[in-house]
Amino acid sequence: MSGPAAGPIAELRARIASFDTAKRESSARMISLGAASIEDALPMGGLRRDALHEVAAATYGDMAATMGFATALVACFAEASPMAPVLWCEGNHAPFDVGGLYGPGLAAFGLDPARLVLVTPPRDVELLWTLEEALRLGAFAAVVGEIDAGARAFDLTATRRLQLAAEEGGAPALLLTGYQSAGASAAATRWRIAAAPGSPGLRFEGHSMELVGRPRWKATLERCRGAEGGAAWLVEWDVARRKFSTPDRELHAVATRRESVLELAG
Amino acid sequence: MSAQGGPRITARNRAAAQEGVNEDQLVTDATALCRRLEVRDADLAADAAALKKLADWCGRYTPWTAPDANGLGVEPDGILMDITGCDHLFGGDAALLDDLVARLRGFGIAARAVAAATPGAAWALARFDERQVFVLPAGEEEHALKGLPIRALRLSHDICDGLHRLGLKRVGDLYGRPRAPLTARFGPDVARRLDEALGRTAEPISPEMPLVPFRARLLFAEGLTRIEDIETAVERLAVELCDLLTRDLKGARRLELLLFRVDGEVSQLLAGTSAPSREAKHLARLFREKLKQVGDDFDAGYGIEALSLAALAVDAMSPSQAALSDEDSGERNIDALIDRIGNRLGPSRVRRLRPCASYIPERAVATVPAMSGALPPTSIISPNDWRIPELQKLDGVVGRPLRMLACAEQIEVTAEVPEGPPRSFRWRRVLHHVVRSEGPERIAPEWWRRDGERTRDYYRVEDKDGRRFWLYRDGLYQRDTEMPLWYLHGIFG
Numbered sequence: 001m002s003g004p005a006a007g008p009i010a011e012l013r014a015r016i017a018s019f020d021t022a023k024r025e026s027s028a029r030m031i032s033l034g035a036a037s038i039e040d041a042l043p044m045g046g047l048r049r050d051a052l053h054e055v056a057a058a059t060y061g062d063m064a065a066t067m068g069f070a071t072a073l074v075a076c077f078a079e080a081s082p083m084a085p086v087l088w089c090e091g092n093h094a095p096f097d098v099g100g101l102y103g104p105g106l107a108a109f110g111l112d113p114a115r116l117v118l119v120t121p122p123r124d125v126e127l128l129w130t131l132e133e134a135l136r137l138g139a140f141a142a143v144v145g146e147i148d149a150g151a152r153a154f155d156l157t158a159t160r161r162l163q164l165a166a167e168e169g170g171a172p173a174l175l176l177t178g179y180q181s182a183g184a185s186a187a188a189t190r191w192r193i194a195a196a197p198g199s200p201g202l203r204f205e206g207h208s209m210e211l212v213g214r215p216r217w218k219a220t221l222e223r224c225r226g227a228e229g230g231a232a233w234l235v236e237w238d239v240a241r242r243k244f245s246t247p248d249r250e251l252h253a254v255a256t257r258r259e260s261v262l263e264l265a266g
Numbered sequence: 267m268s269a270q271g272g273p274r275i276t277a278r279n280r281a282a283a284q285e286g287v288n289e290d291q292l293v294t295d296a297t298a299l300c301r302r303l304e305v306r307d308a309d310l311a312a313d314a315a316a317l318k319k320l321a322d323w324c325g326r327y328t329p330w331t332a333p334d335a336n337g338l339g340v341e342p343d344g345i346l347m348d349i350t351g352c353d354h355l356f357g358g359d360a361a362l363l364d365d366l367v368a369r370l371r372g373f374g375i376a377a378r379a380v381a382a383a384t385p386g387a388a389w390a391l392a393r394f395d396e397r398q399v400f401v402l403p404a405g406e407e408e409h410a411l412k413g414l415p416i417r418a419l420r421l422s423h424d425i426c427d428g429l430h431r432l433g434l435k436r437v438g439d440l441y442g443r444p445r446a447p448l449t450a451r452f453g454p455d456v457a458r459r460l461d462e463a464l465g466r467t468a469e470p471i472s473p474e475m476p477l478v479p480f481r482a483r484l485l486f487a488e489g490l491t492r493i494e495d496i497e498t499a500v501e502r503l504a505v506e507l508c509d510l511l512t513r514d515l516k517g518a519r520r521l522e523l524l525l526f527r528v529d530g531e532v533s534q535l536l537a538g539t540s541a542p543s544r545e546a547k548h549l550a551r552l553f554r555e556k557l558k559q560v561g562d563d564f565d566a567g568y569g570i571e572a573l574s575l576a577a578l579a580v581d582a583m584s585p586s587q588a589a590l591s592d593e594d595s596g597e598r599n600i601d602a603l604i605d606r607i608g609n610r611l612g613p614s615r616v617r618r619l620r621p622c623a624s625y626i627p628e629r630a631v632a633t634v635p636a637m638s639g640a641l642p643p644t645s646i647i648s649p650n651d652w653r654i655p656e657l658q659k660l661d662g663v664v665g666r667p668l669r670m671l672a673c674a675e676q677i678e679v680t681a682e683v684p685e686g687p688p689r690s691f692r693w694r695r696v697l698h699h700v701v702r703s704e705g706p707e708r709i710a711p712e713w714w715r716r717d718g719e720r721t722r723d724y725y726r727v728e729d730k731d732g733r734r735f736w737l738y739r740d741g742l743y744q745r746d747t748e749m750p751l752w753y754l755h756g757i758f759g
Contacts, residue, residue, distance in 0.1 A: 061696065061731070064735075064758070068759015102668060103621060103630070105667045105758075108652075112652075113631070114619065117600075119607060133603060197702075209700070211704045212734060213702070
């Protein structure tokens with residue numbers, strides 16, 4: 001890592017590292033996202049479990065995609081600690097006004113709805129309090145909060161507190177911060193998500209349109225502590241494995257799908 | 267105020283009393299007596315509320331306190347307290363009453379306090395005896411009440427008037443009198459009230475007074491103002507309360523914390539638990555957030571001079587359950603956290619999802635308050651209840667939206683053919699061009715509900731930019747309606 005003549009610098013770095021609690025990391029505290037190309041860009045080859053991660057949308061129209069990506073991340077975290085519940089603080093006002101979490105949808109997405117504890121705090125202050133308390137407890141697989149980056153209560157101090165609480169409890173915090181550009185933050189990573197066409201779907205004879213494929217998003221690692229941010233990928237969610245993949249790196253043959261029965265009688 | 271002969275005086279101040287104005291006097295007589303008399307309408311509701319507040323404040327002496335339903339006039343004018351077993355905390359009955367009257371004087375309230383062995387005797391002496399503070403030794407009721415007017419027996423005006431006409435003016439006049447003629451003429455009240463006052467029959471104390479067996483109290487010589495001190499006091503109370511609960515093998519479900527402020531205000535804080543608990547630390551923490559919210563009151567310079575913590579509702583709790591809660595198991599901790607969040611934000615704001623047996627999308631899931639008792643372990647809800655195999659289409663395509671609107675929103679749709687998939691649609695003023703679609707997934711209404719729902723044809727669509735939506739056409743074309751409307755129901759991630 002360091003040059004040959006950087007002996008003192010390396011020593012100083014080592015000393016700083018020993019002060020910083022964040023550097024006491026082990027691979028057990030990392031969550032693998034499943035795609036090699038993403039993991040190469042992350043400092044320890046995965047997302048830290050005891051840290052704050054932010055997920056933002058590129059535009060208001062990408063809020064749905066952002067929630068999809070965030071849910072997939074939560075499913076990744078939940079998969080890593082199979083017994084623990086997930087606490088999700090819903091923000092019901094704009095820009096989070098695209099509906100409430102839907103159990104069957106979550107189940108189909110790979111996140112067991114029975115593990116969810118849903119909280120709807122009336123104000124942002126209470127939302128931050130709830131997140132912090134839940135993180136400190138350390139008994140959740142993930143703690144998720146929806147708070148607008150433009151909100152008054154949301155600042156560097158708030159993220160710093162959440163980051164410390166996450167470190168203390170060893171539980172991952174995930175913030176959905178809407179589409180506004182956030183200011184300084186203590187988060188370990190910040191992702192910015194835009195909608196992307198799903199995996200190629202089938203086209204049946206006599207149909208003018210393709211079927212809808214697996215969900216995909218354009219994910220940009222906007223910031224990453226301990227590494228260079230800015231990398232972007234087209235990611236696809238693999239429900240069965242609860243992992244991401246990067247389809248433009250791996251050759252993706254369109255599998256022939258048998259015709260699925262679509263009729264569900266009431 | 268009363269109807270007969272016009273409005274009457276219900277209460278007067280000292281200056282008016284010196285001028286000769288009396289209670290129950292006609293207002294016209296009173297103004298004739300005293301030209302400068304200012305007359306205001308009586309506000310019975312406000313009086314009752316003030317009395318209730320004062321009764322709550324008296325809770326610092328005993329939990330059994332309530333406004334006395336019987337008043338000298340039409341409205342209640344006293345507070346009934348059962349100080350059995352509480353007097354020793356204050357150094358005896360007389361010391362308790364002295365303290366009570368002195369504190370009330372501090373609020374500018376002139377009060378008389380009498381302790382007696384029967385509520386009836388105490389009532390009578392408090393209203394018709396001159397002494398401001400008086401403790402009547404048990405057994406002396408007959409002698410003490412002898413010289414008091416008949417009205418001291420808590421009888422109605424009509425009965426008092428009737429007895430007067432018979433020449434029975436003092437309570438003593440009734441002693442030893444044959445009861446049958448009195449009962450025949452005035453009903454059973456006369457004999458009953460007399461017996462109650464003299465302690466010959468037991469008088470049940472007002473059922474309004476709650477029986478709270480699990481209660482702990484702390485009094486302070488000086489008002490507490492620092493919130494940290496109050497928190498410490500609550501912790502001490504919680505330990506005391508948990509000892510009581512342990513003795514009876516109970517766990518608290520609902521708790522009440524009363525804060526008695528120096529100026530006579532009483533604040534009540536309530537908290538609940540999702541599972542019976544007698545863990546002092548947990549119970550004390552339930553109030554921490556609430557205390558912070560009322561914390562502004564403390565800053566105003568008033569202190570808290572007494573605290574009382576009671577378990578209003580308890581459930582049986584075996585020792586083994588308690589042992590479980592002592593160890594730091596994750597599930598227990600989560601329950602405790604849910605309690606705390608629910609107590610701060612409101613129980614309805616912390617919920618869990620529960621699958622329901624319905625194909626109608628909005629009825630397939632219900633949210634239940636997470637505090638409504640222990641949730642069945644996740645293993646009991648099997649993944650099959652969510653019908654995941656049905657919803658996970660082949661090849662990992664997701665069949666149900668991640669988020670669903672509470673109320674489906676109407677959209678403008680263009681389709682090639684009326685019964686075909688949408689080509690483009692406008693939702694929240696944004697136009698989306700559909701490039702992929704799947705459907706229809708036909709969901710028929712539940713025939714046993716007769717609420718006029720129609721068959722819905724659901725489509726999963728993706729627009730040019732890769733945004734995925736769940737749309738439906740409400741009603742079958744031509745069979746149900748000529749112009750079916752389109753709705754957007756949910757979004758896929």
